[in-house]
Amino acid sequence: MERLTFKLPVFEGPLDLLLHLISKHKLDICDIPIAELLEQYMAYLDEASRMDMEFTSAFLEMASRLVQMKSAMLLPKQEKDPREELVTALLAYQTCKTLAALLAVRRQEHFVRAPQPLPRAQTYRLRHRPAELAEAFVLARGKAKAKQPPTADTFSGVVVRAAASVTTRVLHVMRRLARGGGQRFRTVFADVSSRSEAVATFLAVLELVRAGRVQATAEGDDEILLLRRGTVKWE
Structure with a gap:
């Protein structure tokens, strides 16, 4: 998948950006390769942040x-x-988007009168309770904050953090079992610091058991799951 060439367009939201990437790289929208799409999406956000482009927190949530x-x-x-x-x-x-484009074309085919100016009222005649004015002020202030661009701290833990490698966790499990004896299943997760590492460690144990390099047995009255070196020779 080729990398983006950055003369950055402005997108209305994260879905607009994702559709652009899917169309640009001819991806199947019904069978999206998430890893490739994520790489391109993060590349756009990274470049946009370097160019001081403003975008909402919805992009970070996506x-x-x-x-x-x-x-x-x-x-x-x-x-x-x-x-x-x-x-x-x-x-x-x-x-x-397709319907909006169709409506835009049809709008150009018909005459539409421009909005007519209305006379400005010089006197505001309505009366409001103080509680209503306070509520309106809080609501307006909240909308103003929502339009502010996200800070650099918002990116931490979302944009920078990389997914853990299953291969790395395989080596981690093999090193623990190389000391001899059995290891409790839960001990191989002792140094896990993220959900991605936990998933990678679990997949690593499954792969080692499947390959015969690790044996998993339940022992004791509590049937604690223990891991030991398997019968297949370790390289």
């Missing part, structure tokens, strides 16, 4: 959702596709 979907795709087969909700939203947004 980045977080894509990272979560990528982690979920590493898990064994699930009943519900983690991408289903995103695909539904994209298809609906794509339909709205």
Whole structure:
């Protein structure tokens, strides 16, 4: 998947950006390769932040959702596709854009009178209770804050953090078991600091058991799950 060439367009929202990336790289909207799409999405946000472009927190929320979907795709087969909700939203947004473009064309085909100026009222005759004025002020102040661009701290933990590698966690588990004896299953998660690392560690244990390099047995009255070196020779 080629990288974006940055003469950055301005998008109305994260769905608009995702549709642009899907169209640009000819991706199947019903079977989205989340890892590739996430890479392009993060590249846009990174470049936009360097160019001091303003974009709302909705873009950061979508980045977080894509990272979560990528982690979920590493898990064994699930009943519900983690991408289903995103695909539904994209298809609906794509339909709205198509209809909006059609309406714009039809609007140009018909005469539309320009808005007529109204005389400005010189006297405001309505009366309001103090509580209503206070509520209106709080509401207006909240909307003003929502329009402010996100700070650099907003990106931490969403844009910078990389997904853990299953290969790295395989080496971690093998090193723990190389000391000899059995290791409790939960001990291989002792140094896990994120959900991505926990998923990668679990997949690493499954892969080692499947390959015969690790044996998993339940022992004791409490049937505690222990991991030991398997019968297949370690390289």
